Amino acid sequence: MPELPEVEHLRQTLAPVLVGAKVLRVRLARRDIVRPVNQTRSTRVSSRDLLGADVIQRLERQGKNLAIIGKSGRALGVHLGMSGQLRFILKGDLLDKSDHVHCTWWLKNSATEGKLIFRDPRRFGGLFPAQSFDQLRQQRWDQLGPDALTIKPPDLFERLHQRNRPIKAALLDQSLIAGVGNIYADEALFVARIHPRVACMRLSRRDCERLTNAIQRVMSQAIGLGGSTIRSYIDSDGRGGTYASKHQVYGRKGKPCSRCESTLLGISVAQRTTVFCPECQDKGR
DNA sequence: AGGATAGCCTGCGGGC
DNA sequence: TGCCCGCAGGCTATCC
Numbered sequence: 001m002p003e004l005p006e007v008e009h010l011r012q013t014l015a016p017v018l019v020g021a022k023v024l025r026v027r028l029a030r031r032d033i034v035r036p037v038n039q040t041r042s043t044r045v046s047s048r049d050l051l052g053a054d055v056i057q058r059l060e061r062q063g064k065n066l067a068i069i070g071k072s073g074r075a076l077g078v079h080l081g082m083s084g085q086l087r088f089i090l091k092g093d094l095l096d097k098s099d100h101v102h103c104t105w106w107l108k109n110s111a112t113e114g115k116l117i118f119r120d121p122r123r124f125g126g127l128f129p130a131q132s133f134d135q136l137r138q139q140r141w142d143q144l145g146p147d148a149l150t151i152k153p154p155d156l157f158e159r160l161h162q163r164n165r166p167i168k169a170a171l172l173d174q175s176l177i178a179g180v181g182n183i184y185a186d187e188a189l190f191v192a193r194i195h196p197r198v199a200c201m202r203l204s205r206r207d208c209e210r211l212t213n214a215i216q217r218v219m220s221q222a223i224g225l226g227g228s229t230i231r232s233y234i235d236s237d238g239r240g241g242t243y244a245s246k247h248q249v250y251g252r253k254g255k256p257c258s259r260c261e262s263t264l265l266g267i268s269v270a271q272r273t274t275v276f277c278p279e280c281q282d283k284g285r
Numbered sequence: 286a287g288g289a290t291a292g293c294c295t296g297c298g299g300g301c
Numbered sequence: 302t303g304c305c306c307g308c309a310g311g312c313t314a315t316c317c
Contacts, residue, residue: 003310082311083295122294124311165287181310230310271289
């Protein structure tokens with residue numbers, strides 16, 4: 001669920017309550033959602049690893065990854081996987097769903113007091129403690145391609161033009177471009193009028209420009225609407241995003257194309273469900 | 286290089 | 302109502 005727009009919306013809504021807050025206490029309910037950044041399997045997770053007693057300085061994002069950075073210099077990477085949520089609960093408020101809460105941070109700043117919770121039923125997500133933001137970047141974020149929101153068309157072209165794989169598969173590859181998941185890949189390809197199975201090497205510079213613009217347009221719009229809520233995605237306040245109502249292809253297999261009324265087709269590309277318009281998205285070009 | 290497959294998990298909706 | 306099945310937004314490892 002959470003792709004770049006959902007994570008960015010989360011970063012934007014979380015920042016006002018988190019930045020400047022002191023971490024009074026941390027409770028880790030499930031040890032196994034903490035994954036070491038380096039390969040050394042540390043047996044113990046200290047409160048300090050999870051920013052205990054720290055003051056939150058800022059939040060960073062690259063692709064679908066979030067980092068919470070403390071004034072001490074420590075950083076905590078957060079990945080939401082498929083079903084992860086970060087919620088902020090004001091003191092006195094009740095959490096509607098309290099199952100699968102794996103980590104809780106009690107926070108206090110000058111204006112508010114409350115707790116941040118990490119919930120993740122499927123546990124594909126995780127927390128990644130690091131000594132510093134630099135370390136987190138080196139160990140994890142450096143393997144990501146440029147962020148989808150800011151990548152430049154010539155950069156995308158350079159990354160794609162020698163490859164023979166389908167464009168959809170490339171868009172989902174986080175080491176090529178970071179932040180695009182199944183929903184926004186389909187939406188962007190539709191907007192750019194590119195067939196999901198076209199080999200990357202057949203895309204011209206102009207195609208890459210259209211595609212970059214489409215990705216960024218679709219994602220910016222989604223961020224403004226709080227992202228796409230399909231099943232379970234909710235933001236830090238527990239609200240779902242409304243971008244799903246704007247989806248033109250994702251989840252609309254068999255329905256008419258919004259541009260030409262042709263029936264949208266569902267296929268599988270790189271083992272992922274893919275929906276596209278056979279008329280508007282031409283494989284020949 | 287990149288395809289295919291399996292695995293990590295739970296929740297939900299559809300069909301019976 | 303309840304059970305079984307397939308499917309889901311991510312990512313990794315392994316084999317070919």
